[in-house]
Amino acid sequence: TAGGTPPGEVVGSGGEVHQPVEDGQVLTSAQGIPLADDQNSLRAGERGPTLLEDFAMREKIFHFDHERIPERVVHARGYGAHGTFETTADLSAITRAAIFSKVGRKTEAFVRFSTVAGAKGSFDLARDVRGFAVKLYTTEGNWDIVGNNIPVFFIQDAIKFPDLVHAVKEEPDRAFPQAQSAHDNFWDFVSFTPEAIHMTLWQMSDRAIPRSFRFMEGFGVHTFRFVNAGGESTFVKFHWKPLQGMQSVVWNEAVKINGADPDFHRRDLWDAITTGDFPQWDLAVQVFDEEFAQEFDFDVLDATKLIPEELVPLQVVGRLTLDRVVDNDFAETEQVAFHTGNIPPGVDFSNDPLLHGRNFSYLDTQLSRLGTPNFTQLPINAPRCPVAHFQRDGQMQTAVPTGRVNYEPNGFGGSERGPRADTRAGFQSYAEPIEGLKARVRSETFADHYSQARQFFVSQTPVEQDHIVKAYTFELGKCESPQVRSRMLAHLMNVHDDLAVGVAEGLGMPLPEPATPARQPITDLPPSDALSILKNG
Numbered sequence: 339t340a341g342g343t344p345p346g347e348v349v350g351s352g353g354e355v356h357q358p359v360e361d362g363q364v365l366t367s368a369q370g371i372p373l374a375d376d377q378n379s380l381r382a383g384e385r386g387p388t389l390l391e392d393f394a395m396r397e398k399i400f401h402f403d404h405e406r407i408p409e410r411v412v413h414a415r416g417y418g419a420h421g422t423f424e425t426t427a428d429l430s431a432i433t434r435a436a437i438f439s440k441v442g443r444k445t446e447a448f449v450r451f452s453t454v455a456g457a458k459g460s461f462d463l464a465r466d467v468r469g470f471a472v473k474l475y476t477t478e479g480n481w482d483i484v485g486n487n488i489p490v491f492f493i494q495d496a497i498k499f500p501d502l503v504h505a506v507k508e509e510p511d512r513a514f515p516q517a518q519s520a521h522d523n524f525w526d527f528v529s530f531t532p533e534a535i536h537m538t539l540w541q542m543s544d545r546a547i548p549r550s551f552r553f554m555e556g557f558g559v560h561t562f563r564f565v566n567a568g569g570e571s572t573f574v575k576f577h578w579k580p581l582q583g584m585q586s587v588v589w590n591e592a593v594k595i596n597g598a599d600p601d602f603h604r605r606d607l608w609d610a611i612t613t614g615d616f617p618q619w620d621l622a623v624q625v626f627d628e629e630f631a632q633e634f635d636f637d638v639l640d641a642t643k644l645i646p647e648e649l650v651p652l653q654v655v656g657r658l659t660l661d662r663v664v665d666n667d668f669a670e671t672e673q674v675a676f677h678t679g680n681i682p683p684g685v686d687f688s689n690d691p692l693l694h695g696r697n698f699s700y701l702d703t704q705l706s707r708l709g710t711p712n713f714t715q716l717p718i719n720a721p722r723c724p725v726a727h728f729q730r731d732g733q734m735q736t737a738v739p740t741g742r743v744n745y746e747p748n749g750f751g752g753s754e755r756g757p758r759a760d761t762r763a764g765f766q767s768y769a770e771p772i773e774g775l776k777a778r779v780r781s782e783t784f785a786d787h788y789s790q791a792r793q794f795f796v797s798q799t800p801v802e803q804d805h806i807v808k809a810y811t812f813e814l815g816k817c818e819s820p821q822v823r824s825r826m827l828a829h830l831m832n833v834h835d836d837l838a839v840g841v842a843e844g845l846g847m848p849l850p851e852p853a854t855p856a857r858q859p860i861t862d863l864p865p866s867d868a869l870s871i872l873k874n875g
């Protein structure tokens with residue numbers, strides 16, 4: 339104000355009063371300019387036109403206009419929390435990852451749970467797969483285990499992912515259904531994609547309507563590798579086991595809860611953490627070598643298959659505790675960027691073709707979602723260990739590197755020389771021998787689409803089986819096309835008679851001829867025999 343005198347009282351046209359701030363913070367513009375009135379735009383006369391000169395109003399509205407960023411193309415609806423991962427097993431014999439080098443080591447963690455299909459504003463208790471993405475801020479960089487609450491996936495090859503997601507999301511003409519798999523496009527796609535049948539069994543089971551995020555398992559899904567200091571590799575699968583146990587609601591409850599409280603799951607997590615009832619999960623691994631993997635009747639590189647825990651028991655290696663809610667949903671949960679490609683030395687990829695596609699997809703999509711390659715500098719994404727490289731500039735660059743050198747190799751000395759790659763501490767890919775023809779092919783070992791679906795069905799209690807039958811009946815009952823329903827029944831006949839007959843009766847349809855399997859499934863065997871065949875071939 340003129341002469342540096344403090345601003346006096348300002349009365350707005352709505353009658354609100356702005357007074358000098360005696361204590362607390364003064365409201366400023368984004369440039370830090372203190373503002374005397376944030377509720378009345380600058381006018382020529384009490385009832386006159388608003389002036390373009392009003393930088394405070396223009397800046398406020400300009401920023402508001404750009405508040406939204408694109409929601410995630412999948413897993414748009416999510417909820418996050420902070421926590422700690424404590425290592426409980428020394429795995430240095432099989433991995434050189436520092437996180438597993440010492441029992442008792444604590445690592446900061448951030449987790450985002452999500453649904454897959456629904457938009458950001460959809461409801462929590464849709465029948466859907468749940469995302470279970472964990473960021474571990476290790477001393478050797480961020481390690482993301484970007485998993486789901488179901489151990490298998492719909493497709494074997496990432497090139498199908500855009501089709502899968504187009505089919506499961508709302509239909510493009512009518513823009514519904516918004517958050518359900520109960521529609522023609524999804525089941526039409528599945529009926530032509532038999533590899534998806536196994537995952538739909540899980541999706542139609544009670545696992546897809548969890549009681550809360552706290553009562554879910556999590557799975558890394560793919561086979562990964564551990565690599566030790568000697569360069570030796572073992573295959574590994576990651577599992578999160580809730581110490582709270584597993585619980586689901588039933589469909590009837592899910593429908594009512596969605597209506598009464600669409601935020602049921604996020605409220606549950608917030609309430610649990612803020613009242614000190616911290617949810618915990620054990621991280622367990624299944625570890626096996628290449629020779630053992632060869633014995634299975636399925637391929638460990640096929641993400642539509644799981645490795646039965648009876649064949650490769652789980653070994654608990656750490657515990658995750660979520661003990662802090664976010665300060666700000668946008669800054670943390672919305673801006674967090676998980677990526678399957680974020681792995682520390684000692685962890686490596688297998689040749690799962692779905693995983694390789696994901697390793698491209700996450701970084702790529704995050705550029706359009708977060709708008710700049712510098713999203714790694716956002717507090718939620720920034721590693722907690724030192725970062726030193728020659729990546730420079732770009733939109734929203736916040737780092738201020740000093741000195742003359744921004745390239746390597748360079749001939750400078752001392753600290754001027756900048757960082758250098760280190761063959762001892764640095765990440766080295768597992769040196770896997772590779773041979774074969776370059777071609778668009780899929781291995782014959784990926785061809786059995788029904789055996790594990792059947793094993794899952796028979797592993798369920800009669801009540802749970804009944805829920806699966808009812809879920810298929812409900813979901814397929816929403817399909818307008820009898821051909822889609824019929825094709826789905828033809829697949830279900832290859833899974834289990836009780837399932838196919840139950841769903842056909844529910845739909846009031848005759849049973850068609852079973853679908854021709856790509857490879858003869860092991861469906862006629864009782865589960866124990868099937869397991870031994872899986873193991874012994």
Ligand code: HEM
Nearest residue numbers: 410413450469470471485486491496499559695696699703
């Ligand atoms: C997001 C899991 C397959 C592309 C996510 C998220 C999870 C997840 C948990 C949410 C991350 C978050 O909370 O921010 C999985 C699992 C898969 C799978 C377990 C299979 C095993 C794929 C495939 C692709 C893909 C095959 C593409 C080829 C994406 C994209 C996002 C996403 C683009 C949005 C990421 C973002 O905007 O930050 N996925 N996904 N996913 N996934 Fe996947």
